[in-house]
Amino acid sequence: MAVVVGYVPTAEGRAALEQAAQECRLRNTRLIVLRSRRAGLAAADEATEDAELAAVRNRLEREGLQHEVRKLVPGLEPAEDLIAVAEEVSADMIVIGLRRRSPVGKLILGSNAQRILLDAPCPVLAVKAGGKS
Amino acid sequence: MAVVVGYVPTAEGRAALEQAAQECRLRNTRLIVLRSRRAGLAAADEATEDAELAAVRNRLEREGLQHEVRKLVPGLEPAEDLIAVAEEVSADMIVIGLRRRSPVGKLILGSNAQRILLDAPCPVLAVKAGGKS
Numbered sequence: 001m002a003v004v005v006g007y008v009p010t011a012e013g014r015a016a017l018e019q020a021a022q023e024c025r026l027r028n029t030r031l032i033v034l035r036s037r038r039a040g041l042a043a044a045d046e047a048t049e050d051a052e053l054a055a056v057r058n059r060l061e062r063e064g065l066q067h068e069v070r071k072l073v074p075g076l077e078p079a080e081d082l083i084a085v086a087e088e089v090s091a092d093m094i095v096i097g098l099r100r101r102s103p104v105g106k107l108i109l110g111s112n113a114q115r116i117l118l119d120a121p122c123p124v125l126a127v128k129a130g131g132k133s
Numbered sequence: 134m135a136v137v138v139g140y141v142p143t144a145e146g147r148a149a150l151e152q153a154a155q156e157c158r159l160r161n162t163r164l165i166v167l168r169s170r171r172a173g174l175a176a177a178d179e180a181t182e183d184a185e186l187a188a189v190r191n192r193l194e195r196e197g198l199q200h201e202v203r204k205l206v207p208g209l210e211p212a213e214d215l216i217a218v219a220e221e222v223s224a225d226m227i228v229i230g231l232r233r234r235s236p237v238g239k240l241i242l243g244s245n246a247q248r249i250l251l252d253a254p255c256p257v258l259a260v261k262a263g264g265k266s
Binding site: 019026027093098100101105108109113114117118119120123124125126127128 | 152159160226231233234238241242246247250251252253256257258259260261
């Protein structure tokens with residue numbers, strides 16, 4: 001049993017990570033963070049991501065919550081990889097971040113989000129950045 | 134603070150209701166069930182829905198969890214109504230049921246689900262019927 005979250009260093013990625021940690025506290029279960037390995041990522045950006053993840057891991061450690069950071073399998077789509085890991089660990093929940101649309105924004109979810117929502121073996125919690133969500 | 138769920142008497146509607154009740158137990162918060170008022174609903178179907186909701190309410194009552202069943206406001210889209218209630222009660226979470234797609238099913242979420250996911254003021258938990266999800 002675990003909560004699985006895909007981490008990207010964006011506002012919604014951070015919101016998803018925070019919410020996932022919160023769900024682990026509630027459920028007293030472990031957190032598995034899937035980190036995307038993006039081609040051509042600048043060293044500075046990778047350092048930022050490392051620092052953010054380290055801060056989250058430190059907090060989880062202090063709280064006594066088990067956690068694990070994995071790199072996405074190269075060649076798999078992020079959605080496929082999240083789903084595969086959720087199946088492997090019999091996840092209680094997958095947490096994903098969604099971009100907030102602008103007031104005139106189109107009503108369309110990204111294909112990765114739709115795939116995860118439709119094909120996940122467990123409930124999927126979708127969070128947006130900012131405020132409560 | 135509350136968990137808000139839209140109830141329809143389908144497999145995924147029931148799964149959403151079960152999961153929402155579970156989230157209320159974890160969070161020790163109240164459950165608000167929004168019940169769709171469908172035009173032309175047969176009396177027999179309405180009786181089935183009444184019975185299902187009564188069973189859920191009984192269980193929640195025995196567990197000491199606060200709950201409330203509301204009818205959807207006529208004239209509002211289900212998505213708008215769920216979002217309005219979530220805003221009104223400062224919901225912790227909205228729970229929605231998603232239909233499972235067939236192996237050859239199209240990769241497309243319904244417009245109500247997309248609207249809720251994109252416009253909700255809080256995290257949205259999407260569950261499917263059957264198994265863990």
